Amino acid sequence: MVAFAARSMFAQTQRRAFSASAASQYKVVVLGAAGGIGQPLSLLLKLNTKVTDLALYDLRGAPGVAADCSHIPTASTVSGYLPADDGLSKALTGADVVVIPAGIPRKPGMTRDDLFNTNASIVRDLAKAIADYSPKAITAIISNPVNSTVPIVAEVFKSKGTYDPKRLFGVTTLDVLRSARFISEIKGTDPKDEPVSVVGGHSGVTIVPLISQSNHPDISGETLDALTHRIQFGGDEVVKAKDGAGSATLSMAQAAARFTNSLLTSFSGTPVTEPTYVDSPLFKSEGIEFFSSKVTLGPNGAEEIHPLGPLSPYEEKLVEEAKETLKKNIAKGVDFVKQNP
Numbered sequence: 028m029v030a031f032a033a034r035s036m037f038a039q040t041q042r043r044a045f046s047a048s049a050a051s052q053y054k055v056v057v058l059g060a061a062g063g064i065g066q067p068l069s070l071l072l073k074l075n076t077k078v079t080d081l082a083l084y085d086l087r088g089a090p091g092v093a094a095d096c097s098h099i100p101t102a103s104t105v106s107g108y109l110p111a112d113d114g115l116s117k118a119l120t121g122a123d124v125v126v127i128p129a130g131i132p133r134k135p136g137m138t139r140d141d142l143f144n145t146n147a148s149i150v151r152d153l154a155k156a157i158a159d160y161s162p163k164a165i166t167a168i169i170s171n172p173v174n175s176t177v178p179i180v181a182e183v184f185k186s187k188g189t190y191d192p193k194r195l196f197g198v199t200t201l202d203v204l205r206s207a208r209f210i211s212e213i214k215g216t217d218p219k220d221e222p223v224s225v226v227g228g229h230s231g232v233t234i235v236p237l238i239s240q241s242n243h244p245d246i247s248g249e250t251l252d253a254l255t256h257r258i259q260f261g262g263d264e265v266v267k268a269k270d271g272a273g274s275a276t277l278s279m280a281q282a283a284a285r286f287t288n289s290l291l292t293s294f295s296g297t298p299v300t301e302p303t304y305v306d307s308p309l310f311k312s313e314g315i316e317f318f319s320s321k322v323t324l325g326p327n328g329a330e331e332i333h334p335l336g337p338l339s340p341y342e343e344k345l346v347e348e349a350k351e352t353l354k355k356n357i358a359k360g361v362d363f364v365k366q367n368p
Contacts, residue, residue, distance in 0.1 A: 053291055054080035056122045056161070058153050059129025060107070061088030063276035064169060064283070068128060071284035073099045077291040084108045084118040085129070115153075119160035124290055126198075126283055127153055130170040132274040135266055146170050147179055147363050154180040158187035165194045165290055165328050169283055173197040173229040174353060177304055177317055178360030186368065193328035197304030199229045199319045201275065201282035205261045206236045209254055214243055225258070225302050226320045226335055227349035228356065234259045235349050239339040251341065293324035305329050315354050 055072055059065045060083035072078050073096040081096070081103050083089045093107025108114030119125065130146035150170050157166055157180075170176050177197040184190035206223035210216070221242060227235040236258045238246050246254060257264070265275040289299040304319040309332065321333040338346065 051077065051295055052079040053077055053123045053294065054082060054121050055287060055291075056082040056084065056118050056125045056164075058084050058118075058125060058127045059170070061085035061092050062128060062130075063132055063273050064128035064279050066092055067277055067280035068126065068283050069093075069096050069105075070099070071280060072287060073097075073101055073103060073105060075284065075288055075291070076101060076103075077288065078103045080121075081105045082108065082118040082122070084115055086110060089114075115156050116160045119156060119164070122157075122161040122164040123294070124167065124287060125157055125161060125164045126167045126169065126287055128169040128279070128283065129153060132276070134274075135271055137266075142171050143175060143359065143363075146172070146176060147360070148367070150176045150179050151183055151364060151367065154183035155187070158184055158189045162187070162189040163194075165196070167196045167198050167283070167286060167290070169198050169279065171230070172356065173199065173304055174233060174317070174356035175360035175363070178357045179364055181306065181317075182361055182364035186364070191328070192306035193330075195306065196286070196322075196329070197229060197317070197319070198283050198286050199225060199234075199302055199304050200286045201279050202229060202234050202236070202258060202261075203302055204278065204282050204285070206238075206241075206258050209257055209261075210238075210241060210243060210246070213246065213250065213254065216242075224321055224336075226318070227346065228317075228319055228353050229304055230356070231259055231352070232345070233349040233352050233356070235342060235345045237335070237338065237342055239342060240336060244339075255345070289324055293330075294326050296326065298330065299324045300333070303329075305332060307332050309334065310350060313350065313354075315350055315357065317357055318353065 055078045057065055057069055060069050069083055069092055072081055083093045090107035093105045097105040108118040130149050168177050202225040206225055207218040207221040210221045211218040223241045224237045227233045262275050289301050293299045300321050300323045302319055303322050305322055307318040309318050322329050323331040
C-alpha cells in the first residue's frame with residue numbers, strides 16, 4: 028500500500044509538472060535561419076525545452092534546416108518557410124519571440140557600418156512583416172550594425188502604430204560573453220564565474236566593458252587597455268582568423284540563444300537581468316535614444332533599465348566616446364527609414 032501510495036503521489040507530481048510545462052508554450056521565430064548565425068542558433072533553440080514551436084524562415088534553405096533540426100530529440104515542433112506561399116506571414120503568426128540574424132556577414136577589412144546599406148533594407152522589410160503579422164512579439168535584433176538596425180526597426184514599428192519600446196532589443200550578449208572569457212584567460216578563472224556588465228552599443232568604441240564593476244577591478248594599465256580593445260574589436264579577431272570565410276557566427280549564435288533563453292525564462296515570472304541595447308532614458312537628454320545597460324526582463328519585456336552605476340575615470344572617458352559615436356549611428360538608422368520608407 029505504501030509503495031502504491033508513493034507511486035500514486037509520484038504520478039500526480041509528474042502530471043502537475045507536465046501541466047505546468049504544457050501551460051508555457053512559446054513560439055520562437057528565426058528570420059535568416061539558413062545563414063551562418065541562423066543555423067547554429069536554430070540548433071541551440073531546438074535544444075531549449077522552453078521552446079515548443081520553432082519557426083525558421085529564410086530566402087532559401089530554411090526547410091532543410093528545419094528538417095535537420097526536427098530530428099533532434101526534444102519535444103518542440105520545427106517548421107521551415109520560404110518567401111513563396113506567404114511563408115513569412117505563416118512563420119510570424121503567433122510568435123512570442125522573433126530573432127533576426129538575417130543579413131550579410133562581415134568580411135576582412137569591413138566594419139559593421141560597411142554592412143549598413145544591405146542589412147538596413149533587409150531589416151526594414153522584416154520589421155514591416157513583424158508589425159503586420161506578430162505585432163505583440165518581442166523582437167531581438169542581431170543583424171549588424173545593431174546600433175543602427177534597432178532604430179530602423181523602431182521607426183518602422185512607429186510608422187505601423189505597433190511600437191512598444193519594452194519589446195524591442197538589440198542583442199549585445201556576445202560582448203558580455205567575450206568579456207567573461209577574456210578576463211578568465213588573464214586571471215586563470217572559470218568564465219562562468221566572471222560576470223561583467225557591458226554598456227553603450229555593439230560596435231567598436233561604443234562597446235564599454237565595466238571592468239571596475241567586475242570581480243577584478245585591479246586590472247589596470249596596459250593590461251586594461253589591451254583587454255578593453257580586445258573586447259571592443261573581438262569580432263575583427265574572428266573575421267581575420269576565418270580569412271574571408273565569415274565572421275563570428277558560432278559565438279554569436281550562443282549569445283543569441285542565451286538572450287532568447289533569458290527572455291523565455293522571464294515570461295514565466297522569473298526576472299532575468301542582462302545587458303542589452305534598448306530604447307533607454309539614460310541619455311535621452313543628450314539626444315541618445317538607445318543605449319545598452321543592464322535591463323531586467325519580465326513578461327512584458329524590458330521591466331527595468333538600470334543606471335550604469337559607479338564608473339572609473341577610465342570608463343567615464345570610454346562612455347563619453349561611445350555616446351558620441353552612438354548618436355551618429357542612431358541618426359543613421361532613423362534617417363534611413365525617412366529616406367527609404
